[in-house]
Amino acid sequence: MTLAAEAGDVADLHQRIEDVHALYWADRYDSVARQLPALLKATEVAAATAEGNQEKRDAIKARTFSLLLAGKYLTQVRQYDLAYHALSESIRLARETGQQLTAGTGIVGMCWLLLRQDRFDESEALALQTAEAMEPRVSSAQPSELAVWGELWLRVASATVRNNRPDDAAVARRMAGTAASALASERNSFPNHWGGFGPITAEMKAVEDLALDGDARGVLRRADEGVLGSKALKALGKPTAPNWGRHRLDVAQAHVALGSHQDAMSELVGLRESNAAWLRHQPLARYVMSDALKSRKRTLTAEMRDMASYLGVF
Known part of the structure; x- marks a missing residue:
C-alpha cells in the first residue's frame, strides 16, 4: 500500500474528523480513543504526500484539525502532556499556513488546558495577548470571528476570577458580553469554535463566577431566568x-x-x-x-x- 493510499482522500479525512468530533460530543470517549491514532496517521501522511497547491492546503488543514481534535480529547481525559504537544503542533501549523481563526481556536483550547492545571497566570496572559491581537470590528466581523474572540475573553475571565481578581474578571466578562450580544445564536461548529460561544454561554460563565464566589442563592436566582430561561434557550439555540x-x-x-x-x-x-x-x-x-x-x-x-x-x- 502506498502512502497516498494509506492517507485516503482528503475530503474523506475531513469527514472522518467531523465524525470523530461528533463521537466526542456524544461522550463516546472509548470510540474516540480507538479512531484517533489512525486518523492522526492518515492526516500526517496526507499532508506529506499531497500534490498541487489546493490539495496541499486541504491536507494541511486536515492535519491541523485532527491535532486540534486530539488536543481536545486528551485534555478532557487529563493526558495533559500529550494534549499540550497536539495543541502546540496544531497552532504552529495553523499559523504557518495562514489559518488565523483556527490558530485562535487552538489557543482557546491551550488556555483551557492551562486552567485545568491551575496555571492561571499563563492562561490569562496567553488568552489576553491573543484576544487583543485578534480583536475584530464588531459591526462587520463574521460570527466565527466574534465567537473565537469571545471564547478568548471567557478564558481571561476564568483565569482572573480564579486568581481572586474580580475586577479584572468583570472587565473580561464585559468584553465577552460584547461579542455575545453581537451574535444572534449560539455558535459551536468545529473547528471554528472550541467549546461553543454565544449569549447563553456567556451568561452561564457569569453564573459560574457566582458559584466560585460561594453565592449559592445568586446561582439559583440566575440559573433558569432571562437568557438561561427555556424561551431563550429555544430562541438562541442550546449551548x-x-x-x-x-x-x-x-x-x-x-x-x-x-x-x-x-x-x-x-x-x-x-x-x-x-x-x-x-x-x-x-x-x-x-x-x-x-x-x-x-x-x-x-x-x-x-x-x-x-x-x-x-x-x-x-
Whole structure:
C-alpha cells in the first residue's frame, strides 16, 4: 500500500474528523480513543504526500484539525502532556499556513488546558495577548470571528476570577458580553469554535463566577431566568453539552450548599442520563457528591449511594 493510499482522500479525512468530533460530543470517549491514532496517521501522511497547491492546503488543514481534535480529547481525559504537544503542533501549523481563526481556536483550547492545571497566570496572559491581537470590528466581523474572540475573553475571565481578581474578571466578562450580544445564536461548529460561544454561554460563565464566589442563592436566582430561561434557550439555540453540563453542576453545588440534597441529586442524575462519560471526568461532580454525603443528616438514599459509587466517591 502506498502512502497516498494509506492517507485516503482528503475530503474523506475531513469527514472522518467531523465524525470523530461528533463521537466526542456524544461522550463516546472509548470510540474516540480507538479512531484517533489512525486518523492522526492518515492526516500526517496526507499532508506529506499531497500534490498541487489546493490539495496541499486541504491536507494541511486536515492535519491541523485532527491535532486540534486530539488536543481536545486528551485534555478532557487529563493526558495533559500529550494534549499540550497536539495543541502546540496544531497552532504552529495553523499559523504557518495562514489559518488565523483556527490558530485562535487552538489557543482557546491551550488556555483551557492551562486552567485545568491551575496555571492561571499563563492562561490569562496567553488568552489576553491573543484576544487583543485578534480583536475584530464588531459591526462587520463574521460570527466565527466574534465567537473565537469571545471564547478568548471567557478564558481571561476564568483565569482572573480564579486568581481572586474580580475586577479584572468583570472587565473580561464585559468584553465577552460584547461579542455575545453581537451574535444572534449560539455558535459551536468545529473547528471554528472550541467549546461553543454565544449569549447563553456567556451568561452561564457569569453564573459560574457566582458559584466560585460561594453565592449559592445568586446561582439559583440566575440559573433558569432571562437568557438561561427555556424561551431563550429555544430562541438562541442550546449551548454545547459540556458547557451546559458544567452550568448544571454549578446549580447542583448551589443546592447542596443550601441543604437541598434531592434537588442536587436531580441535577446529577439528569447529567448522568445525558452525559454519563463526561460526568465521570468532572472533579466538580465528585466535589458536589462528597459535600452532599458529608452534610446530609439523614440516611443516604439508594440513588445517592449509586451515584457516589459511579463517581468513585466512596
